[in-house]
Amino acid sequence: MRSEPASSAEIVVEVHDLVKRFGTFTAVAGISFAVRRGEIFGFLGPNGAGKSTTIRMLCGLLAPTSGSGRVAGFDIVRETEQIKTRIGYMSQKFSLYDELTVEENIDFYSGIYRLPRAKKSERKEWVLTMAGLRDHRRTRTGVLSGGWKQRLALGCAVLHEPSILFLDEPTSGVDPNSRRRFWDLIYELSGRGVTVFVTTHYMEESEYCDRLGVVYRGELIALGTPRDLKTLHMQEAVLDLECDRPGDARELIERLPEIREAALFGRGVHAVARAADPAPALAAIRAGLAAAGFKLVRLERITPTLEDVFVSLIESRDRADAPQQEVAR
Amino acid sequence: MNLRRLRAMARKEAIHIRRDPRSLGLAIGIPMLMLILFGYALTVDVDHVPLVVWDQSGTTQSREFVAQFTASRYFDFRGAASDYAGLVRAIDERTALLALVIPPDFAGRLDAGRPAEVAAIIDGSDANTAAIVLGYAQAVAGVFNQRVALAQSLRATGRAAAPPLDLRPRVWFNEELESRNFIIPGLIAVIMGLIAALLTSLTVAREWEHGTMEQLISTPVKPAEVIVGKLIPYFVVGMVDVLIAVLMAVFLFHVPLRGSVTLLFATAALFLVGTLAQGILISVLARGQLLASQIAMVSTFLPAFLLSGFMFAIVNMPVPVQVITYIVPARYFVAIVKGIYLRGVGLTVLWPDVIFLAVFAALVLALAVTQLKKRLD
Numbered sequence: 001m002r003s004e005p006a007s008s009a010e011i012v013v014e015v016h017d018l019v020k021r022f023g024t025f026t027a028v029a030g031i032s033f034a035v036r037r038g039e040i041f042g043f044l045g046p047n048g049a050g051k052s053t054t055i056r057m058l059c060g061l062l063a064p065t066s067g068s069g070r071v072a073g074f075d076i077v078r079e080t081e082q083i084k085t086r087i088g089y090m091s092q093k094f095s096l097y098d099e100l101t102v103e104e105n106i107d108f109y110s111g112i113y114r115l116p117r118a119k120k121s122e123r124k125e126w127v128l129t130m131a132g133l134r135d136h137r138r139t140r141t142g143v144l145s146g147g148w149k150q151r152l153a154l155g156c157a158v159l160h161e162p163s164i165l166f167l168d169e170p171t172s173g174v175d176p177n178s179r180r181r182f183w184d185l186i187y188e189l190s191g192r193g194v195t196v197f198v199t200t201h202y203m204e205e206s207e208y209c210d211r212l213g214v215v216y217r218g219e220l221i222a223l224g225t226p227r228d229l230k231t232l233h234m235q236e237a238v239l240d241l242e243c244d245r246p247g248d249a250r251e252l253i254e255r256l257p258e259i260r261e262a263a264l265f266g267r268g269v270h271a272v273a274r275a276a277d278p279a280p281a282l283a284a285i286r287a288g289l290a291a292a293g294f295k296l297v298r299l300e301r302i303t304p305t306l307e308d309v310f311v312s313l314i315e316s317r318d319r320a321d322a323p324q325q326e327v328a329r
Numbered sequence: 330m331n332l333r334r335l336r337a338m339a340r341k342e343a344i345h346i347r348r349d350p351r352s353l354g355l356a357i358g359i360p361m362l363m364l365i366l367f368g369y370a371l372t373v374d375v376d377h378v379p380l381v382v383w384d385q386s387g388t389t390q391s392r393e394f395v396a397q398f399t400a401s402r403y404f405d406f407r408g409a410a411s412d413y414a415g416l417v418r419a420i421d422e423r424t425a426l427l428a429l430v431i432p433p434d435f436a437g438r439l440d441a442g443r444p445a446e447v448a449a450i451i452d453g454s455d456a457n458t459a460a461i462v463l464g465y466a467q468a469v470a471g472v473f474n475q476r477v478a479l480a481q482s483l484r485a486t487g488r489a490a491a492p493p494l495d496l497r498p499r500v501w502f503n504e505e506l507e508s509r510n511f512i513i514p515g516l517i518a519v520i521m522g523l524i525a526a527l528l529t530s531l532t533v534a535r536e537w538e539h540g541t542m543e544q545l546i547s548t549p550v551k552p553a554e555v556i557v558g559k560l561i562p563y564f565v566v567g568m569v570d571v572l573i574a575v576l577m578a579v580f581l582f583h584v585p586l587r588g589s590v591t592l593l594f595a596t597a598a599l600f601l602v603g604t605l606a607q608g609i610l611i612s613v614l615a616r617g618q619l620l621a622s623q624i625a626m627v628s629t630f631l632p633a634f635l636l637s638g639f640m641f642a643i644v645n646m647p648v649p650v651q652v653i654t655y656i657v658p659a660r661y662f663v664a665i666v667k668g669i670y671l672r673g674v675g676l677t678v679l680w681p682d683v684i685f686l687a688v689f690a691a692l693v694l695a696l697a698v699t700q701l702k703k704r705l706d
Contacts, residue, residue, distance in 0.1 A: 022706075059547050061705045080703070085549040095544035099348045100341065111337020112548050156544075 009036040012164055012195050013058060015069035015076070020053050020062060027053040029218035030067065035197060035211075037163075040190050042209030043199040044310065050218040051199035052092055055168045058197065059089045072164055088157035092168040094149050098142030102133050102152060105141055106159065113160035127155030130185060147178025154185060158194070165189060167198040171205065183208050203307045212306075214313055217321075221313050229309050236260060236312075237278035238304040241285065242268040242297040249294050258284040263311060268298075270308055330553050338550070338558020342532065346562055353566070356528055360520045360570045364577050367516050371640070373508040375461040376403050381425040383410040386435035394431065394447070397473050403465045416450065426452045427462055442481060502671040513584045514670040515639030517574045518662040521597065522604045523630045524570060528563045529608030530625035533701070534618045543705065552701040556613075556694070560605050567601040568594075578670070587673030593666070596683055600662040603690035604629060607658075610697040633659035661685045 013035035020028040028050040035041040043051045056062040058071050060080025069076040072086040096105045106127055110120050128134045131151035136144070141152065150170060158165060167186075171179040183205070190196055198209065206212050207226050214222040214229070222233050243249050250269045254262040258281040262271040273281035278301040289296050304312075346353055380398055384391050399406040407425050410416045419425040430448035438445040449466050453459040475492055482488070503510045533555075536542035545555070571594065578584045586593075608625050615621035635641065636650070637659035643651055654660050661682040668674045668682075676683065 056705060061543065061547060061703075063704060063706060081549060084547060084703075087547070089544070089547035091540065091543045091547070093540040093543075095540045097341065097345075097541055098539075100344055104341070104344055108337050108341045109548070111340070112334055112545070112550050114331060114333050153544075 009038070011035065012037045012073075013041070013069075013071050013197060015054075015058070016067055018054065018057060018067035018069055019065045020050070020057060021065045026218050028057070028064075031215070031218075031220045033213055033220060033223055035195060037195055038190060038193050040186065040196045040198065040208065040210045042206045042212045043197070043215055044201065044203075044206040044212055044306075045199075045215035046201060046314075049215040051215055052168050054215070055089075055166050055197065055199055059087060059166050060084055061089075085160075086162055086164065088160070088162040088165045090150075090153050090157045090165075090167045090170050092172065094153060096141050096149070096153055096156060099140065101138050101140055102128070102144070103137040105152065105156060109156040110159050115160060123159050123161075127152070127159065131155050145178075146174045147181070150174055150178065150182060151185065154182070158189065162194070164195045164197065167196065169199050169201070171200070171202065179205070203305070203310065206306055214310060216314050216317055219317075221317050222309070226306055229306065230304050234272075234304045234309050234312060235276050237273040237276060237281060237301050238308050239271045239273065239278060239281060239285065239299065240265070240268060240302045241271065241299040243289060244295045244297075249289060252288055252292055252294075253285055256281075256284045256288055261312070261315060263308075265307075270302075270305075272308065272312055330551065330557065334550055334554045335558045335561075338554055339561040342559045343562040343565075346566065356524060356566050357570065357573065360524050360574055361577065363520050364513075364516060364574055365581075367520075368509065368513055368577075368582050371508075371512050371516070373457070373512075373640075375458050375465075377405045378403055378427055378462050378465065379407045379425045380404045380427045380429065381407050381410050381416060381419040382429045382431065383413065383416050384429075384431045385433040386431045388436035390436040390439055391431045394435075394473055395429070397469050398429070398466075401465075401469065404469075420450060420452050423452065426458070427466060439477060509582055510584050510671060511667070512640060513578045513582050514666040515637065515663045517571070517578060518600070518659050518666050519630070519633040519637065519639050520574065521567065521571060521600065522633045522659045522662070523626065525563070525567050525601050525604035526608035526611065526625040526629040527622060528566065529560065529605045530611045530615075530621040531618050532559045532563075533609060533612035534616055534621040537616045538618060546703040546705075550703075552703065553698045556606070556609055556697050556701060559609060560602070560694075563605050564598075564601055567605060568598065571597045571601070584670060586670055588669030589675055592675060592679075593669045596662065596665045596669075596679075596686060599683065599686045599690055600658065600665075603658050603686060603693055606690060606694040606697050610693055610700060613697055613700045629659075632657040633663075636660065637663040639663045658686060658689045661689075 011034045014033070016032045018028055018031045019026070031050075031054060043054065045051050053062060057064050057076060058069065060076060060083045063077060071083045074082040074086075076083065097108070100108065103124070106124050110123060115123055128137055131148060131154070133139075133144075133148060133152060136148070141149065144152065154167075154170065171182055174182070179202075186196055186198070186208075200206055209226065211223070211225050212229060213220050222229055224232060241249075246264060246267065246269050250262045250264055253259055253269060253271050258274055260272045260274050262269055271281065271285065275281075282299060282301070285299060286296065382395050384395065395406070398404040404427070407419070410419060410428070413430075416425075416428040416430065420428055428450040430450070432446060435445045435447070447470070449463075451459050451462055451466075478492070533542070536545065575586070575590075575593065579586050607629065611624045611628065612621045615624055633639065636643075636654045636657045638654070639659070643654050643660070646654070665679050665682045665686075668679050
């Protein structure tokens with residue numbers, strides 16, 4: 001696993017062996033990584049993997065149980081207030097004031113961030129334009145749709161033009177169109193040199209990131225560019241096939257000794273071979289399906305999708321953890 | 330503390346209050362309602378005591394004696410009983426609180442210059458009232474005694490003998506001994522304390538519940554700016570309440586306001602800051618709106634009602650309870666309000682109470698600021 005960034009660009013976020021325990025529950029179990037200036041760094045993982053806990057520690061909202069880290073050059077344990085002037089944070093739950101109008105929310109945060117008077121109206125107009133809320137400036141925030149709320153929240157988080165932006169599942173519960181539009185904004189900010197740290201559990205979203213950390217049960221189980229993850233973390237061949245009765249076919253394929261796992265994917269099945277060489281697996285599937293009377297439409301080796309990588313990483317981690325858990329019991 | 334952030338915070342909080350007219354209505358309406366309810370209902374005045382008489386004498390002298398009672402506004406004649414059982418029934422049914430039994434030889438003994446015995450039966454179930462009724466009855470009997478003695482000495486010696494002792498009471502401050510004059514000023518203090526703490530007990534807890542606090546603490550805002558910024562608009566609401574209560578006391582209840590109005594409002598402001606800060610502190614610690622409002626209610630209303638000396642004199646309390654009253658801020662404000670209203674005294678007398686209010690406000694405010702952690706754990 002590559003944990004060091006390849007280029008020598010300035011590192012603006014870095015953590016070492018970060019641990020957070022709540023009582024006996026370990027939410028984050030020793031994570032280390034570094035983020036370069038201007039990067040869009042994604043944290044991909046299922047719910048409860050420790051993504052929010054990590055982001056909150058980076059923003060100075062939670063004190064780590066052990067480990068260390070720096071954000072924008074400041075210590076995440078001792079210099080949280082310095083960090084807070086330099087970052088923008090958008091929490092998972094919408095957290096602007098519903099009773100206030102769009103404009104009042106913006107005014108409030110520009111007061112809290114002490115924007116100079118000259119800058120204030122300029123930034124306000126920028127946020128209103130960016131969020132598409134020019135015609136709704138006097139609308140109560142509570143009645144806005146999800147996409148608007150989320151763009152307004154982003155706007156309020158970047159009012160003071162922070163150099164690092166932390167977004168905790170910013171697009172959850174938002175329609176795909178708004179999600180796409182939101183990512184355009186993230187790209188725009190990134191283009192201006194803002195470092196973006198974003199957590200997500202959407203696969204297609206993680207493809208938009210420059211680099212990606214995969215977290216599972218509080219641990220960072222893979223780290224790299226989406227392309228790296230697909231090639232380096234997935235040495236076994238991935239096969240895509242289309243046939244009738246894909247559900248039954250999947251069960252049959254998974255029982256083949258040449259196949260490690262098989263999952264339904266779209267209208268077809270993705271199967272992961274046990275080896276990098278796809279030939280034995282291809283032959284076994286062809287033979288197996290023919291013997292059982294399935295009508296095979298298409299069978300080919302493909303470049304794995306992030307979802308393949310993600311599923312494969314998690315399953316191999318579960319397999320590795322299983323014996324330990326037996327002992328632990 | 331930064332003024333821009335403070336102003337942003339205060340403005341935001343003021344918008345919250347404006348957008349929630351129901352809460353604002355309650356904040357203004359509840360003190361008025363409480364003042365009216367308690368102002369009229371809470372009275373410890375005892376007058377128009379129902380009286381029955383079993384007059385076995387039936388003479389001019391005995392009727393004169395009864396007339397002494399019924400002529401005063403303190404007693405209402407509710408009828409004559411013809412036997413002992415009639416008296417008992419009247420007391421049992423609470424149609425009478427006081428029953429007089431005048432013996433058959435009443436006039437005879439008086440004429441002979443010998444003491445006549447009159448039995449006075451008092452319903453003692455309400456000890457306080459009974460003690461007051463007893464006092465009234467003794468006073469009336471005393472006046473009657475003097476008149477009889479005077480008449481006798483006049484007859485015997487030809488001149489009126491002066492009684493050996495003549496007590497001339499002068500009541501100060503509350504000349505009519507109206508309990509309302511004593512209750513209303515203290516009531517203002519009790520109601521202010523309750524409302525102030527209730528108002529602010531929700532503010533921080535609500536932000537934790539709605540998740541807006543997480544966003545707020547990710548900014549460089551300082552705890553002092555959050556606390557003081559939230560306090561400012563509620564302070565304005567509280568001062569409006571004070572104004573309404575003071576006006577109601579003067580114009581509705583006709584309580585004399587003898588001291589400095591400026592001092593009254595200045596000390597009210599000090600008391601408000603302390604209790605508003607107490608509400609915020611509760612809100613910071615409880616993190617839930619329901620719990621916070623309940624704690625605010627219990628921690629302000631009960632001590633203010635029972636331990637402030639607003640109705641129940643502190644000197645009559647057991648010593649351990651007296652000690653507790655020293656940490657009840659309402660105690661000091663009740664003393665100040667009563668002092669200003671009835672006695673018309675100023676800072677020369679009230680300064681210790683004012684100092685305590687200032688110390689309490691500063692202490693609780695500082696505590697609230699240090700307890701507001703910009704962390705989620």
